[in-house]
Amino acid sequence: VNMLLSSDSAKGLFHRASLLSGSLLSPWAVVASPDSTRTQVVSYLNCPTKHDLMSCVKDLPLSKLLGVDFSPPRFLPRYGPWLVNEPSYVMEHSGDLFVKTPLLL
Known part of the structure; x- marks a missing residue:
């Protein structure tokens, strides 16, 4: 708020x-650097970093998404x-x- x-x-x-x-x-x-967080996550998920990122993430099983191991920021402002x-x-x-x-x- x-x-x-x-x-x-x-x-x-x-x-x-x-x-x-x-x-x-x-x-x-x-x-401070949301791009580095995104890069870390897509690297773990073996998704492309630029093109077709959303389609890659949508096609992954939930277990793979829940298995992402990173230190997320406590607050993610909208893009x-x-x-x-x-x-x-x-x-x-x-x-x-x-x-x-x-x-x-």
Whole structure:
């Protein structure tokens, strides 16, 4: 919720918010290199890294998917440019997006 309140993509979607745990500024909140996590997983699954990745993953048995052994980040943000700067910069410069939304902490 903290990330969404700080994102231009979510402007106008929230009229109130409750921040019960976590923060945009927590060290685990943003994955520093999601591509390396993807590369690690597809390597284990023996899938191509670029073309036909989704069809490869869809065709795998569940046991193979559950057998992926890696240290996942605790939070995986959606794919796309919705936080274009470092979290501390976003919080400091979010202006109306974050400040004008009533919060329950």
